[in-house]
Amino acid sequence: xxSTLAQVRSYERSVQLLMVxxxxxxxxxxxxxxxxxxxLAGPLGLAGWTVGLILGVRNFSQQGMFLVGxxxxxxxxxxxxxIAGLVLRVAGFATLGLVDSVPALIAxxxxxxxxxxxxxxxxxxxxxxxxxxxxxxxxxxxxxxxQAGILLGPLVGMVLTGVDFRVTCLxxxxxxxxxxxxxxxxxxxxxxxxxxxxxxxxxEGVLTQWRRIxxxxxxxxxxxxxxxxYVMTFQVYMALPLEVRRLGGEGTFGTAAVxxxxxxxxxxxxxxxxxxxxxxxxxxxxxxxxxxxxxxxGTAFLPLLAATALPAAGSGPLARLLAAGxxxxxALLLAVGTMVAYPFEMDTIVRLCGDRLVxxxxxxxxxxxxxxxxxxxxxxxxxxxxxxxxxxxALPWLALFALGLGCSAAVYGLHRTGRLAPPVRAGAxxxxxxx
Numbered sequence: 001x002x003s004t005l006a007q008v009r010s011y012e013r014s015v016q017l018l019m020v021x022x023x024x025x026x027x028x029x030x031x032x033x034x035x036x037x038x039x040l041a042g043p044l045g046l047a048g049w050t051v052g053l054i055l056g057v058r059n060f061s062q063q064g065m066f067l068v069g070x071x072x073x074x075x076x077x078x079x080x081x082x083i084a085g086l087v088l089r090v091a092g093f094a095t096l097g098l099v100d101s102v103p104a105l106i107a108x109x110x111x112x113x114x115x116x117x118x119x120x121x122x123x124x125x126x127x128x129x130x131x132x133x134x135x136x137x138x139x140x141x142x143x144x145x146x147q148a149g150i151l152l153g154p155l156v157g158m159v160l161t162g163v164d165f166r167v168t169c170l171x172x173x174x175x176x177x178x179x180x181x182x183x184x185x186x187x188x189x190x191x192x193x194x195x196x197x198x199x200x201x202x203x204e205g206v207l208t209q210w211r212r213i214x215x216x217x218x219x220x221x222x223x224x225x226x227x228x229x230y231v232m233t234f235q236v237y238m239a240l241p242l243e244v245r246r247l248g249g250e251g252t253f254g255t256a257a258v259x260x261x262x263x264x265x266x267x268x269x270x271x272x273x274x275x276x277x278x279x280x281x282x283x284x285x286x287x288x289x290x291x292x293x294x295x296x297x298g299t300a301f302l303p304l305l306a307a308t309a310l311p312a313a314g315s316g317p318l319a320r321l322l323a324a325g326x327x328x329x330x331a332l333l334l335a336v337g338t339m340v341a342y343p344f345e346m347d348t349i350v351r352l353c354g355d356r357l358v359x360x361x362x363x364x365x366x367x368x369x370x371x372x373x374x375x376x377x378x379x380x381x382x383x384x385x386x387x388x389x390x391x392x393x394a395l396p397w398l399a400l401f402a403l404g405l406g407c408s409a410a411v412y413g414l415h416r417t418g419r420l421a422p423p424v425r426a427g428a429x430x431x432x433x434x435x
Contacts, residue, residue, distance in 0.1 A: 004141065004274050007141055014126070014130045019127075020145065021123065022149065023149040024179045025089075025119070025149065027153045028153070029153065029172070030149065030153025030157065031157030032157055032172045034157060036055070037055060039161075046102070050102060054109045059374075063374075065114055066366040067210075071359070074357050077189055078192075079122075081118045081359075082118075084115075084118050085115040085117075085122070087180055090176045091111055093176065095107070095108035096112070097173075120366065121362040121363040121366065122359055124362050135347045137281075139342065139343040139347065140274050140277035140342075140343040142346075143273050143343065147265070147273075150262075151263070151270070157172075192357065192359065213364060219349070222348065222349075224372075225411050226411070227368065227373075229297060229338075231380070232298070232337075234373055234377060238377060243304065244258050244327050253323075272336075272339060280340055287414065287415025290345060290411045291411050291412040292341075292408075293341025293345075294407045294408035296336055296337035297334055297337035298400070298402075299333060300331075300337060302401060304326050305401060306326070349365055351422040379399075
């Protein structure tokens with residue numbers, strides 16, 4: 001841990017602040033969101049479809065607006081979008097705790113989603129710009145802070161919600177308010193590297209920029225190929241807990257086994273992310289690292305697949321071991337795969353866009369992956385239901401393993417054909433021809 005903190009201190013203040021920023025964002029978000037559905041269905045007594053609508057509005061407003069948020073960050077600067085997103089989170093979280101009417105709850109949910117669409121692309125583009133040649137290492141550290149917030153947030157939220165859910169909402173809103181004040185005071189203004197291009201002539205229109213990005217075939221192919229990585233990693237929150245509950249029951253053991261999944265995933269990242277990234281960077285090209293990361297994510301489902309071949313273990317210690325062991329090993333392998341792939345994934349996006357309109361590219365990338373997650377989770381849920389109905393418990397894990405193989409093969413193909421290399425800009429090409 002000391003070496004991680006030493007690496008953080010080696011970056012300039014803006015990068016350090018962005019990492020603390022992301023930790024605080026995830027801390028505030030995850031102390032509230034895991035308990036929101038229970039609050040809506042319990043004390044407020046809302047129907048299940050209404051709860052689903054409120055939660056769905058948040059997800060849709062975030063995923064659907066990522067491209068807009070990234071575009072605004074490239075045009076107006078990264079800092080204004082980060083601060084605007086934080087302010088929206090303050091308003092949204094405070095409202096969720098203080099109102100009980102459905103229209104107000106929907107508006108608050110939409111505000112929290114839009115907030116993420118504003119500051120997420122801006123934060124990643126800012127980090128990529130100020131980290132410079134050390135982008136890969138910076139994104140590895142960024143993931144450590146990211147996971148630390150996810151790990152700690154639900155624990156803090158559980159304590160606060162035990163007092164009152166309103167307290168949780170107001171504390172989360174307070175974290176975002178404090179964070180916003182710090183950003184206003186301490187975060188330097190920053191624009192993308194394309195700012196120098198704007199001084200040479202009139203600025204391109206938004207639609208022209210979007211059309212140019214949509215013609216960036218390597219970037220689009222990479223975005224589609226990486227969808228599966230997000231579907232696979234999301235199973236730590238969906239398929240793995242459902243499997244633990246199915247085998248271990250809904251009692252204390254089941255709750256502890258689900259908590260173990262999150263602890264294994266978060267702690268392994270916090271402890272080993274920087275070492276894994278350093279090892280990979282010395283030994284692999286970015287495309288190979290991405291390929292191995294995706295392949296590791298796919299193999300994460302083999303322990304669950306193997307467990308389905310074992311006979312039923314009854315209700316003794318062996319049954320508990322089978323309920324907790326294979327899912328925990330799967331969570332660990334998913335974390336390792338993410339540790340390998342994530343820093344190179346974020347760096348590859350910057351390289352594929354030629355270091356221009358970086359926030360807009362991050363925004364579109366998040367939207368593509370967000371749509372893919374929604375469809376992937378729908379199909380995974382259908383596979384889980386079909387497996388139970390047909391007595392084919394291996395089906396979901398076999399499908400997810402095949403998804404990992406397919407994604408790793410797709411990224412390897414892009415790597416081998418040179419499509420993950422940065423584009424050659426017109427000026428650089430002309431210089432090469434005349435030099």
